[in-house]
Structure formats: C-alpha cells, structure tokens
Amino acid sequence: MQLDDQLLRYFGTTDIAAIPPATLQDAAARMRVDLGLERDKGRRFALWTLLYLLGAAPDLDVAFPDPADREAARDFMDLAAASEEE
Structure with missing residues (x-):
C-alpha cells in the first residue's frame, strides 16, 4: 500500500497541504469505514497510521483486536x- 496511492484515492491529490479541511474530514470518515471493513492486517495498519497522522484514528482497542497489532501501533x-521532537 503506497502513501501516494492512498492520498489519491481518498483526497484526489498527493499534495496533502492542498487539501481543504472539509475534504480531510470527509475522506477521514471514508477511511474509518474502510478500516472497519478491511481484513488484511497490513492494509488495516496502513489505513490506521494515515488516520493517526491526520488526527482521526480510532482508539487502538477498536482498531486492533490483536494485542501485537496494538503494540505495533503504539511503537x-x-x-x-x-x-516531532527533533
């Protein structure tokens, strides 16, 4: 799963700085639905990380039933x- 592909799919552009706030909110809602439907662990993790970076990720216990996946998300x-501290 490539970041550029996901940005194009959900936002219609690879320039995240050019995305209007309303579009970010709408796309994040669609991503959360897709996260709930996705069964592939790698794709779920990729969707969750993008949602996390956008400040729209669901809680870890909701997103990841497997404790190992929750730990990877914490990492x-x-x-x-x-x-961010650097």
Whole structure:
C-alpha cells in the first residue's frame, strides 16, 4: 500500500497541504469505514497510521483486536512523537 496511492484515492491529490479541511474530514470518515471493513492486517495498519497522522484514528482497542497489532501501533505513535521532537 503506497502513501501516494492512498492520498489519491481518498483526497484526489498527493499534495496533502492542498487539501481543504472539509475534504480531510470527509475522506477521514471514508477511511474509518474502510478500516472497519478491511481484513488484511497490513492494509488495516496502513489505513490506521494515515488516520493517526491526520488526527482521526480510532482508539487502538477498536482498531486492533490483536494485542501485537496494538503494540505495533503504539511503537508507531512513539516514533511519530519522537520525530516531532527533533
């Protein structure tokens, strides 16, 4: 799952800075629906991470029934937070 492909699919552009706030909200809602329907663990994780970066991700216990997946998401959250501190 490529980030550019996901940006094009949900937002119609790969330039995330050019996306109007209303479009972000609408696309995030569609992404949350897709997250709930997706059964492939890798695709679910990719959708969740994009939602997380947009500030629209569901809680970990909702998104990931598997404890190992929740831990991987926590690791991602820690890495994202550490990159903001630099």
